[in-house]
Amino acid sequence: GSDEATKNWVLMVTAQCPTNIAVIKYWGKRDESLILPINDSISVTLDPQHLCTTTTAAVSPTFDTDKMWLNGKEISLSSGRFQSCLREIRSRANDVEDQEKGICIKKQDWEKLHVHIASFNNFPTAAGLASSAAGFACLVYSLSKLMNVKEEQGKLSAIARQGSGSACRSLFGGFVKWVMGNEANGNDSLAVQLASETHWDDLVIIIAVVSSHQKETSSTTGMRESVVTSPLLHYRSKEVVPKRIVEMEKAIKTRDFALFARLTCADSNQFHATCLDTSPPIFYMNDTSHRIISYMEKWNQFEGTPQVAYTFDAGPNAVLIAPNRKAASLLLQRLLFYFPPPSDTELSSFVIGDKTIVKDAGIAAMKDVEALPPPSELKGNAPSQRFRGDISYFICTRPGKGPVMFDDEDRALLHPKTGFPK
Ligand code: DP6
Numbered sequence: 001g002s003d004e005a006t007k008n009w010v011l012m013v014t015a016q017c018p019t020n021i022a023v024i025k026y027w028g029k030r031d032e033s034l035i036l037p038i039n040d041s042i043s044v045t046l047d048p049q050h051l052c053t054t055t056t057a058a059v060s061p062t063f064d065t066d067k068m069w070l071n072g073k074e075i076s077l078s079s080g081r082f083q084s085c086l087r088e089i090r091s092r093a094n095d096v097e098d099q100e101k102g103i104c105i106k107k108q109d110w111e112k113l114h115v116h117i118a119s120f121n122n123f124p125t126a127a128g129l130a131s132s133a134a135g136f137a138c139l140v141y142s143l144s145k146l147m148n149v150k151e152e153q154g155k156l157s158a159i160a161r162q163g164s165g166s167a168c169r170s171l172f173g174g175f176v177k178w179v180m181g182n183e184a185n186g187n188d189s190l191a192v193q194l195a196s197e198t199h200w201d202d203l204v205i206i207i208a209v210v211s212s213h214q215k216e217t218s219s220t221t222g223m224r225e226s227v228v229t230s231p232l233l234h235y236r237s238k239e240v241v242p243k244r245i246v247e248m249e250k251a252i253k254t255r256d257f258a259l260f261a262r263l264t265c266a267d268s269n270q271f272h273a274t275c276l277d278t279s280p281p282i283f284y285m286n287d288t289s290h291r292i293i294s295y296m297e298k299w300n301q302f303e304g305t306p307q308v309a310y311t312f313d314a315g316p317n318a319v320l321i322a323p324n325r326k327a328a329s330l331l332l333q334r335l336l337f338y339f340p341p342p343s344d345t346e347l348s349s350f351v352i353g354d355k356t357i358v359k360d361a362g363i364a365a366m367k368d369v370e371a372l373p374p375p376s377e378l379k380g381n382a383p384s385q386r387f388r389g390d391i392s393y394f395i396c397t398r399p400g401k402g403p404v405m406f407d408d409e410d411r412a413l414l415h416p417k418t419g420f421p422k
Pocket of ligand 1: 021022024025026027035041132163164165166167219220313314
């Protein structure tokens, strides 16, 4: 009868959140459980077209526990980080009504109702690209929409922070600062947008996914060990980062690429130096990462002014930022010259994302990669070696927008009738 019908509804929302790359790094916590950092950090949000998480959050009286699926596989929600995010969002839930479906959820009902969450990354998890940032941002954002949470984006970022620190910066597009804050409860440790993605839209970002079989120390473990053992980390957070934050904000505001590049490279290098200063030392970059740095430094040196900025997180992959399309195509030519693909690779799977950069670089087929001349900074001294296969693939992208909701039910990852994965 009608009683059954009114109990079988499923209500859901689907949202998309971007990843971000820090140009002034977060490394070290002053509070482990609230995830409060020892310094401010600044990031660039990456275009969700190329790198993002999509999440569907659903509620139904038929669900008997909270459940989550990541890339189609059920995962546990028992960790403190998931529990914090769920608790914080639930406690801010409001009344929700869907007249069409005859659904009326009262504020207090949310404590008893269970949720299903399905998440999907549009980039390979195996690539070792930080997926926790987009993942926790999307979890918090989609649940907040489902539960009609009325907090502003900054407050949501402070909740996402409790899932993974870097996730708080994924609640905004463009250029974002995570303000460390100073309250013990963490309420003022949140993200603020410095500029939208349209403010500096000439920038082009190329990610080099470095081939590696090594299992790295997780960021969480690595930074805990650095906080305990690295004197350099404490000097960095107190003396170096505060000044760099001011300078980086200025570089972004005035679109000063030379300043932006110098700060980005210096900060990445200092972060990796604090890892070396940790006992026992942590190595995130490998020989390929180091080679990329040398080639980029040589190019910048030769031109006399920065053509490219590089930055590396807790792994060997390089994120390279060029000031415009012209510089990006010169950058891609260099990368493909030094790191050509193995002979059986398709161009279309070796350079992914925004393919127009490949076209700009004059590369239409693999034979064009093989025919690339040595970069001018080599001054006719052909290198003794090319490192074929040392980079798995490249992703061409740009600064991008923040979270968005999808109205289209086709994009949902859960079945609209059952609330289980499609
Ligand atoms: C090197 O945010 O992954 O990418 O807060 O413990 O989850 P937890 O760590 P996480 O650390 C990111 C570290 C970094 C630098 C950065 O993104 O700022």
